[in-house]
Amino acid sequence: MKTRGMLIIADGLGDRPILELDGKTPLEAASTPNLDRLAYGGIVGIVDPYAPGVPCGTDVGTLCALGYDPFKYYKGRGPIEALGAGLQLEAGDVAFRCNFATIDEQGLVVDRRAGRIREGTSELASSLNNICLGEDTVAFFAPGTEHRAVLALRGSGLSPAVSDSDPGTACEGRPMRKIYPLDNTPEAAKTARLLQEFLDIAQEKLRRHPVNLAREAAGLPPANAILTRGAGIINTIPPLAKRYKGIKGALVAGEKTVLAIGKMVGLDIFSGEGITGSYDFDPVAKARLALDLVNKVDLVIIHVKAADLAGHDGRWDLKIKVVEKLDLLVGALMEGLPAGVHVAITCDHSTPCSVRDHSGDPVPTAIWGPAVRSDFQTYFGERSCAGGGLGRITGSAFFNVLMDLLGFTSKLGA
Ligand SMILES: [Zn+2]
Structure with a gap:
């Protein structure tokens, strides 16, 4: 049976311990009741976007998060x-x-x-x-x-x-x-x-x-x-629909690179008022648009850029604010969510404030919904996710798991 899903890609969300936060990461230090709800009722894990210890660009990390092997399809930034x-x-x-x-x-x-x-x-x-x-x-x-x-x-x-x-x-x-x-x-x-x-x-x-x-x-x-x-x-990238049983997908994003990748993999792309790729994004506008789209397609992908910007700026205080805005987005999604829809969250890479660039650290992830066998983790953070039921997997494996829960994978063998 096929079901619908939402996938949030939180750009650069993963971080490292910060001295001023008593060794917590910005995600761990922020108040995130809605993200925690995903962790509590769902299954969590940590994801190496491409492979352990390999820092990825947004382009490569996003392709991985959508289940593609970047080196098969990715030839240069141009x-x-x-x-x-x-x-x-x-x-x-x-x-x-x-x-x-x-x-x-x-x-x-x-x-x-x-x-x-x-x-x-x-x-x-x-x-x-x-x-x-x-x-x-x-x-x-x-x-x-x-x-x-x-x-x-x-x-x-x-x-x-x-x-x-x-x-x-x-x-x-x-x-x-x-x-x-x-x-x-x-x-x-x-x-x-x-x-x-x-x-x-x-x-x-x-x-x-x-x-x-x-x-x-x-x-x-x-x-x-x-x-x-x-x-x-330009290589021909097989669209998501071809790889996953005709899945119809939409992408809500404000960032050009991510919108371009969405087009390449055959997603319908949506931008607009409040759907920016910067700090000023409107979490409720993004959630509303996604809720509207989930009635029309099988999978809605929501990209949120701002955590990455805060990481590059080395501003853990701003990153906490961004994480709390992201949490509002999740809250607005959950409030209007039709029955039976799964919600997942992952990242394209970590952007630690102490590094001010992308790192090879694994990223926190969660999947919530009726088909999920929930685990015993109750908070959404880098460390609690490391103890979750998804274990430690790659970005494309994470996407496959989500596709399987939604009923869009094909059986291997007879
Ligand atoms: Zn990124």
Whole structure:
């Protein structure tokens, strides 16, 4: 029998003991009656997003949390950023993360971010979009936030094995790098040739662009070159529906990378008022939207970004506040939850405040609902989850367990 479910992905929630909190983690120190209710009535465990001791990025960790082996499908950051920026990509496209940058007459990089340009990037980007290069290849270009942008090359026989034109962070004063192939395949040679052609055309177009002429007149650094990095090829990722008996899923999120991953795996994606990827997210708005969606689909995934931000900022005080907001979200969900719906929570990785970056620590998880064999843990925290009935499993194993409880797995063997 199939049942419906909600899965909360709490970005960067896991943490380490904090001296000022008497050795508790922010999650352990926060007041979380609703998360504790999930732990009390459900089953808990700890999850290694990919493998024990391996810190994951949000992209890799989220793919794992949705049951995918990232290294089978994941090739570079470029494709995910490109999808996030709204480029419609096809299998075989090679995508890059880009910066608008400022170079001088000699081609030396003066500013890798073109003075953190904010205005005019849409106009600049559209002058670089849809450019037919040689050898049946077309370049698509879209702006991201501030100086960031994305590029995708579409043509036959392209490869992500090409070098970056970006000389790297803190490398101002060095020349922009020429593009060369990173292996000896004809595909890499072709891609390197076409990428270089695009970058040359881009410089020519950007040099004369009205936005840049106006910037120069105002004494601002012009965005007159494109730095590329993170080349990746789009692989066809089988949608969740294909892997789990036609499951229909929806994703509620405010963060671009996560929304892009949602699109890649065939989820209907939902953003909107209060559904932000920052501290100011509205927990009740997120819960309401999820409750509305759970009447239409089998699985609603709710992504909450803010705990990760607090970890990166090294602010355990803020992380406690975020955790308490997350708890309000869970409370609002439980209040409106139709009978028979399962609720699960996991994380894409830990972001300890003491590390201010992602770590390889396992993350706390719980599943609550009628099919769950509850364990004896009564609190939702890193340490109490370590003693729970789910034991210690990987991110994709956790997703499989949830899918099995909801009735969307297929039998192995006869
Ligand atoms: Zn993350």
